[in-house]
Amino acid sequence: MKQNNIITLTTDFGLSDPFVGIMKGVMFGINPSIKFIDISHLIEPQNIMQAYYTLKYSYKYFPSGTIHMAVVDPGVGSERRPILIESKDYFFIGPDNGIFSFIFENEPSANVIELTEKKFFLPSLSQTFHGRDIFASVAGWLSSDVKPYEFGIPINNPVILKTPEPDMGKEKISGEVIHIDRFGNLITNISETQFHSFVSERNGKAKIKIKNLTIPSLCKSYSEANRLKPSSIFNSWGLLEIFIKNGDASKKLKTKKGNRVIIAMSAKQ
Amino acid sequence: MKQNNIITLTTDFGLSDPFVGIMKGVMFGINPSIKFIDISHLIEPQNIMQAYYTLKYSYKYFPSGTIHMAVVDPGVGSERRPILIESKDYFFIGPDNGIFSFIFENEPSANVIELTEKKFFLPSLSQTFHGRDIFASVAGWLSSDVKPYEFGIPINNPVILKTPEPDMGKEKISGEVIHIDRFGNLITNISETQFHSFVSERNGKAKIKIKNLTIPSLCKSYSEANRLKPSSIFNSWGLLEIFIKNGDASKKLKTKKGNRVIIAMSAKQ
Amino acid sequence: MKQNNIITLTTDFGLSDPFVGIMKGVMFGINPSIKFIDISHLIEPQNIMQAYYTLKYSYKYFPSGTIHMAVVDPGVGSERRPILIESKDYFFIGPDNGIFSFIFENEPSANVIELTEKKFFLPSLSQTFHGRDIFASVAGWLSSDVKPYEFGIPINNPVILKTPEPDMGKEKISGEVIHIDRFGNLITNISETQFHSFVSERNGKAKIKIKNLTIPSLCKSYSEANRLKPSSIFNSWGLLEIFIKNGDASKKLKTKKGNRVIIAMSAKQ
The missing domain is CATH 2.40.30.90 (Bacterial fluorinating enzyme like)
Known part of the structure; x- marks a missing residue:
């Protein structure tokens, strides 16, 4: 699958602060032809499961090749891994905290890359805003045709979110x-x-x-x-x-x- | 008038849920060159009159050929008709519940089409989200140069909203x-x-x-x-x-x- | 510096009313290739200082040539001047009330123009919405390659906001x-x-x-x-x-x- 230049955003950043605008600015600095679609920025703070459901029932309505970026990231700055997932039809970028784990229900073998290549990050990393410093930057480069494997190393143990089943x-x-x-x-x-x-x-x-x-x-x-x-x-x-x-x-x-x-x-x- | 690729959106879907993003995804799947402008998604739930005023005082500020989509749709899934209106300068897509009836104050003979051609809808219709299944899909195709008459049959009795006059x-x-x-x-x-x-x-x-x-x-x-x-x-x-x-x-x-x-x-x- | 076609928006207009959509419609009417990025529309009403901080910590994350428009404008319709500022890397458009004065901390000699050329405004000015009638219109023309000096006359006494320093x-x-x-x-x-x-x-x-x-x-x-x-x-x-x-x-x-x-x-x- 080839990436298209559509990037969706799902975060708990709210709409008052400039966090979302800043991420879009970073991405436009890398690739000004990106088309952004906001899915939601009003995920409850730190509510990974709400973001999971929001994306689970949305992602398939976008054209093949869309990059879905989600940043609900209480573990920012800790050892939690930043990841990129390549499924059959979409890319996903965000923290490895289970936010995307609905993918593996349908595609257990989707390709997961830990983002380790610092050349695709912003030059200096903050302790609190990897949405800007890592995820936006990587999404910008991915939309510019950098290949998934160039961003880091494959992993086979992404965090799986436990969601309530009836x-x-x-x-x-x-x-x-x-x-x-x-x-x-x-x-x-x-x-x-x-x-x-x-x-x-x-x-x-x-x-x-x-x-x-x-x-x-x-x-x-x-x-x-x-x-x-x-x-x-x-x-x-x-x-x-x-x-x-x-x-x-x-x-x-x-x-x-x-x-x-x-x-x-x-x-x- | 020829449609341009600008689509405005006015809904009561709020900004927390993914409903608006999903509609944009559907439209991008049909025509990735669309430019979206959100007018408001915070219309009070089911408040058709608020949507009417919101659009009435906004629609003329957009370039000729703009498609104005409005979905405040308490009658979704019932017999209420989905419609497309072609006025002198704009297109309007949404439910036939009076949300657009300001148009007829200036242009009593604006062209109204009931959307009946299912080939321009999503393949399966939900009972609750025609914003996605009908209106977004039709707006996508209209922006792709499908002609208004191709979407259905002309009607001459659109619902007119009674608004308070001084x-x-x-x-x-x-x-x-x-x-x-x-x-x-x-x-x-x-x-x-x-x-x-x-x-x-x-x-x-x-x-x-x-x-x-x-x-x-x-x-x-x-x-x-x-x-x-x-x-x-x-x-x-x-x-x-x-x-x-x-x-x-x-x-x-x-x-x-x-x-x-x-x-x-x-x-x- | 040459303007790019990115325009950011920072206002206290909220997300319920159609004010922001109307401004974007005006700009698209002048230049349909603009790319909008919303920084925040939830600045507290009339809170110039909040808008100042919001932009101060955001503006550098956008590509060179970006036009930053900010409208928190309690003085609308009075003698307060509408201005355009050209800094080394960015343009700023809004009221002269200190909202942009962080620029002068780094670039005391940034070029400030009072917007006086009415041919770049909407034909009739309201008393209450210069975001639409002046700032959106000027931003549209600036993004269309009109040069800063064409919009008015240089001034050297922009309002400086006094912000609390530790x-x-x-x-x-x-x-x-x-x-x-x-x-x-x-x-x-x-x-x-x-x-x-x-x-x-x-x-x-x-x-x-x-x-x-x-x-x-x-x-x-x-x-x-x-x-x-x-x-x-x-x-x-x-x-x-x-x-x-x-x-x-x-x-x-x-x-x-x-x-x-x-x-x-x-x-x-």
Whole structure:
């Protein structure tokens, strides 16, 4: 695969400080033809798992050859390794803390390089901002046609993030809320595939429960839902989502990330 | 008019989630020469009218041929139609919910197409994210020189949003606050033209009132105002605006959208 | 120096309103090959000093010829002058209120032009939005190869912002918190150079104090710090920074901008 000149950015740097602009300046200094796409800079500080989910459900929508850079990096300045990953269709640049480990679910043999070639870093490294000094600089050079192997040495033990998987039991699926979006929708880790395979092998009607509340309906669109009651839907990431029509389910149900979501069958009546 | 490769985006998707980045990825996959300009992604959830005002006072500042995409779409997945509008100078893509209806105030005969040609959509449609599956994809193809009529069928009954117009009475103008900006300035729906035409036909001095408070002065600049008192000015959209110099009028006057603003004449003394 | 087609933007316009998008539309109308980089639009309303620091520590990371536009402009519509500055490597466009005065610390003779040539402004000037009517328009033309001297007349008395410098005393350095970043890190105005020169000429061990709290350690990385106690580090701007590992020092220490930070020597024991 050949890199294109699109670089996406996912960070916890926020939008008030100049950190993101500085990284783009460094990259433009190396390759002024880069096209930047901001995925999110409002990842919660140090929340590697939020960045993992954000990228996991985004990266495939970009053209082949896109460079995905992610910097949520509580280990900056320590021994944690800076890495570049080359998958079948994309490049990933960031700290080796599991932020990209969804790649290995599909491509266990994706090529991982530890970034060791200092000639591709900024001349002097700070202790606190490798997004600027290492990752932006390397992304700039990668987009300029430097080959992945030139940046360092292959490694075969990247950090793998442990993410919560739903428990597929005999009697129930036990999942959890993994993300709350801008609308207050509760996104669970239960996929449409898991839901349907559970239901199709059992009798009765599926009941969806969160915090001892039974969600009455599984809708085909937000707008068909009853405005007063929480509903559920399979969302654009293929995941079960609990929502309130034109409302904020997270606030109204006082829910937070990690809350359990249960699917079980009730006897047909 | 020929489309240029500028696409503006106005949504209620927020800046934390990857929704906006995903849409840009889809568009770059179709046409990598697009130039994106974000107008706002912080429209209040489902607030079609806020998006309407945001675009109404912005769209003319872009070069002819710009594609304005707006996705505030509480009806996603329902029967609401996805549309493309071709006005004299611009293209508009989004849901048919009135978000673009300011166009018809100036150009009643602007060309409206219902998007029906599925070959210009993503291969599989989600129930919740037509911004990605329909609007981004269509915008990408439109910017790639597909002609408007190729996307679907002309319609002549687009949804028209009913927006609050000031009541031009004999004794007074009765308007309202339609937007509160980042600075806490209160933007009303009373235009400079309406104000001057009312005043020029009457004797006395115009008084501006909000919440039983009389605004003492109509300024020529923010900085000439008294720092301790609310003032008014005609703003960059040609609308009457109430502000407090270097302060937040919305907070200090405890005002919100929809509050009435009255213009009346007091006898000269 | 020749201008490149990169324009950075630093404003207090926020991200909800369409102000920034409108400015970019105006610039694209003049020169569609511009590449925009947003540095920050979340400068606190009217906070010229925050914009000054934001740009001071950012501008050098951009390629030579970049145009830095900054609009934090409480004096809009008054007699304050609109200016263009040409330094050795960059251009700066904005109001003459000190927002760019860090330039003169290094380059006292940088070329300053008052923007007087109305043919480079939008045809009609509003009273409230010179970011659109003057600065965006001038930046667009400057990026299109109009020469700096064509925009107006040289001036030699630009406004200089008075910023707090640390007091380098015999017994102590007395500095202050000048910025609190997204992570809650407290950035002081005490530079690494000032710190080391103070310490190297004295006996004992340096103690760092804020609000009568002694910061126990000066770290080489965030991650080596004790998670329960505030620590300090020299940050990516070369400034002393007080932080709490994976936490928000500003909230936990109830600190705000302007709080004093003291460096003094304690006798070796």
